[in-house]
Amino acid sequence: MNRQLKPGESSFTDRQSQVLEAGLALLVAGGEKAITTAGLARAANCSKESLYKWFGDREGVLSAMIAYQASKVRVPAVAASANRSAEDFRADFEAFGNDLLSVLSGSTSVALNRLAIGQASAEGAPLGQLLVSRGRAHIRDRAKALLEAARRAGHLRFDDAEEAFETLYALLVRDMHVRMLLGEKLTDVGLPGDQKSKVQRALDQFYRLYGAAFAEL
Amino acid sequence: MNRQLKPGESSFTDRQSQVLEAGLALLVAGGEKAITTAGLARAANCSKESLYKWFGDREGVLSAMIAYQASKVRVPAVAASANRSAEDFRADFEAFGNDLLSVLSGSTSVALNRLAIGQASAEGAPLGQLLVSRGRAHIRDRAKALLEAARRAGHLRFDDAEEAFETLYALLVRDMHVRMLLGEKLTDVGLPGDQKSKVQRALDQFYRLYGAAFAEL
DNA sequence: GGCGAACCGTACCGTACGGTACAGCACGCG
DNA sequence: CGCGTGCTGTACCGTACGGTACGGTTCGCC
Numbered sequence: 001m002n003r004q005l006k007p008g009e010s011s012f013t014d015r016q017s018q019v020l021e022a023g024l025a026l027l028v029a030g031g032e033k034a035i036t037t038a039g040l041a042r043a044a045n046c047s048k049e050s051l052y053k054w055f056g057d058r059e060g061v062l063s064a065m066i067a068y069q070a071s072k073v074r075v076p077a078v079a080a081s082a083n084r085s086a087e088d089f090r091a092d093f094e095a096f097g098n099d100l101l102s103v104l105s106g107s108t109s110v111a112l113n114r115l116a117i118g119q120a121s122a123e124g125a126p127l128g129q130l131l132v133s134r135g136r137a138h139i140r141d142r143a144k145a146l147l148e149a150a151r152r153a154g155h156l157r158f159d160d161a162e163e164a165f166e167t168l169y170a171l172l173v174r175d176m177h178v179r180m181l182l183g184e185k186l187t188d189v190g191l192p193g194d195q196k197s198k199v200q201r202a203l204d205q206f207y208r209l210y211g212a213a214f215a216e217l
Numbered sequence: 218m219n220r221q222l223k224p225g226e227s228s229f230t231d232r233q234s235q236v237l238e239a240g241l242a243l244l245v246a247g248g249e250k251a252i253t254t255a256g257l258a259r260a261a262n263c264s265k266e267s268l269y270k271w272f273g274d275r276e277g278v279l280s281a282m283i284a285y286q287a288s289k290v291r292v293p294a295v296a297a298s299a300n301r302s303a304e305d306f307r308a309d310f311e312a313f314g315n316d317l318l319s320v321l322s323g324s325t326s327v328a329l330n331r332l333a334i335g336q337a338s339a340e341g342a343p344l345g346q347l348l349v350s351r352g353r354a355h356i357r358d359r360a361k362a363l364l365e366a367a368r369r370a371g372h373l374r375f376d377d378a379e380e381a382f383e384t385l386y387a388l389l390v391r392d393m394h395v396r397m398l399l400g401e402k403l404t405d406v407g408l409p410g411d412q413k414s415k416v417q418r419a420l421d422q423f424y425r426l427y428g429a430a431f432a433e434l
Numbered sequence: 435g436g437c438g439a440a441c442c443g444t445a446c447c448g449t450a451c452g453g454t455a456c457a458g459c460a461c462g463c464g
Numbered sequence: 465c466g467c468g469t470g471c472t473g474t475a476c477c478g479t480a481c482g483g484t485a486c487g488g489t490t491c492g493c494c
Contacts, residue, residue, distance in 0.1 A: 006247045015441090031338030031396030037482060047442045048483080058482065112339045113399070120400030121248030129400040139254065170391040174383055177395050182330070183346040205384065207424055232471090254452060265453080266470045275452065435494105442489075448482090455476075461469085 001091075019044040020068040023061060028111045032118050035062065045133055062115065069112055073103075074148050089150045090203065093167060096143060097172045097199035104177050113181055140165060157212045164210055171202040179206060229285060233271055236261040237285040245328045249335050252279065279332065283348040286329055290320075290352055301388060306367045307420065313360060314389045314416035320356075321394050322403060322412075330398055354414060372418040374429045379429055 012020065022044035026034045037058055041048045055061045103109055116132045143165050150156040158164040176189050207213075228239065239261035241252045255277055258265045272278040320326055333349045360382050367373040375381040393406050424430075 032335070033339055036480085038480095041443090045442080047444085049443095050441060052483070082308070104314070113395075117331050117398045117400075118249070118335045120398065122250055122329065132399060133401075137486080145447090150391050163300065163418075168389050170387045171384070173392065174387040175390065177392070178330075178398075181334045181337065181395070181398075182349060183333075184350075201380075205426055209425060253450085255450095258473090262472090263473080266473095267471065269453070271469095388449085437494085438468085438492095440489105442487105444486090444488105446483105446485075448484105450479105450481090452479090453477085455474105457472105457474085459470105459472080461471105463467090463469105464465105 007107045011071070012064070014063075017068065018055075018202050019046055019051070020061075023107055024069065025067065027115060028107045028131070031111070032062070037061075051185050062119070066112060066132060069108065070132075073135055073138055074209065083123055084149075084153060086155050089153065089155050090145075090207075092146055093150075093168075093198075093203055093206075094199055095173070096146060097202060098195060100139060100169075101176070101195050101199065104173060105180060109135075110180055113177075117181070124195055139156075143168060156210050158210050167209060168202075168206050171205050172199065174202075228288070229281070232263070232383055233281075233287065236263055236268070236271075237278075237282050240282050241286065241325055241328070244282065244332060245324045248328070249279070249339060254278075279336070280348070283329060283333065286325065287351050290355055301366075301370060303372050306363075306370065307424075309363055310367075310385075310420055310423075311413075311416055313363060314419060317356060317386075318393070318412050318416065321390060322397060326352075327397055330348050330394075334398065340429060354387075354395050371418055372429055373427050375427050384426060385419075385423050388422050389416065393417075 016214055019040070023035060023040050026040060026043055035058070037048050040061065041051055051061060055064050115133065116129060120129055144161050147156060147158070147161050147164050147168070151158065151161075156164070180186070181188050225370070226250070243257060243260055254265050254268055257278065258268055261300060268278060272281050319430050329330050330349065333346060337346050361378050364373060364375070364385070365380050368375065368378075373381070396406050397403070
């Protein structure tokens with residue numbers, strides 16, 4: 001049983017973190033099958049024996065990589081000042097959207113999602129699945145806080161925050177995520193407009209669905 | 218060079234199709250690593266030698282499985298009768314949405330997407346990727362036709378059909394697809410409402426964004 | 435200095451799997 | 465009947481990889 005970790009604290013030693021970092025690099029470069037115990041040991045300049053001592057087996061290494069990456073993700077706290085203007089909130093949502101798309105399209109995120117999806121099929125594996133969902137939970141919490149704040153300030157209107165979040169997420173991400181996982185290049189996914197314009201379009205649509213101003217027309 | 222295939226025609230013999238079918242069953246049951254040449258030969262009551270003769274190597278078997286499955290998908294033609302009512306179109310979109318969600322949540326679709334995603338990471342592999350995208354292209358064509366027809370009939374309003382389709386797809390699928398690929402059970406993904414109600418909600422939102430009636434308010 | 439813990443590098447083992455070869459069987463055809 | 469064709473089943477090979485063992489080195493501590 002691990003004791004509860006304080007935020008920012010990792011359950012891995014420095015050396016272990018280095019090894020996991022090397023593993024992530026291998027994963028990004030070559031996918032799951034690029035992570036062999038011998039290969040990782042060579043890349044990280046450590047011995048296979050240490051690998052097995054620290055992580056149990058290959059499966060444990062993969063799980064540790066996911067846990068390690070999840071532990072790195074920190075949720076930037078939403079600016080909590082009171083009575084903010086509609087423009088402030090819009091800016092917050094823009095920042096959120098840009099962060100979200102940047103994270104999801106990042107090479108390590110893509111590689112880890114592919115890994116988790118690969119694991120999901122074979123075993124009864126909640127191993128990868130649950131850990132990756134933690135990353136998603138972070139995102140959701142941040143967005144929910146933002147949504148609630150905007151509602152309290154009278155700029156948004158909705159009954160179910162979960163539903164509103166789902167819609168926001170859907171409009172921002174669309175099927176970009178799956179397509180990137182399938183191997184489409186960023187240029188293919190995002191040809192007619194860069195990330196910022198996509199966020200703008202998504203937010204325009206989201207405000208038309210949930211904005212207080214529009215709901216009153 | 219294969220000659221062009223007529224729709225409904227497969228480029229595989231009956232015996233080969235049987236083998237590929239058995240492969241799909243294995244894939245659904247156990248993921249990619251469940252597809253071993255010996256295991257597939259045993260499951261399909263064929264010899265490994267035939268496998269290699271027909272498909273070249275293991276990679277070829279996987280590609281053939283994807284191609285085979287894609288060849289099975291047929292796009293139900295959209296009812297092409299003229300002057301249809303708004304209710305008719307709404308019903309068409311409901312049928313489309315239900316089909317889409319049913320297909321995406323099907324076990325073979327999930328298994329094949331996982332396979333393609335696994336392949337995508339390792340190699341320069343457009344092998345799986347492009348073939349799966351064909352399935353998506355079918356969906357897109359059907360939806361685009363529907364969208365254009367609804368616009369011509371004056372029930373929808375949009376400039377860019379591609380953008381409208383993206384929005385429709387996003388509102389229908391949301392992040393359900395990725396979550397299923399990650400291994401979440403259908404019950405987890407769809408707890409607060411079954412598929413039909415999700416389609417209704419998505420269409421309500423879509424019509425609020427693109428419906429002609431609302432745009433005129 | 436002596437000692438033990440941690441760790442590196444490497445050699446080693448067992449096995450699973452991709453790929454090949456071969457023997458035998460069924461069947462259609464001259 | 466005889467023969468070729470296409471297939472099955474099995475035996476076999478080489479290798480890559482997961483996992484283990486062990487000797488050698490560094491480093492901190494008494």
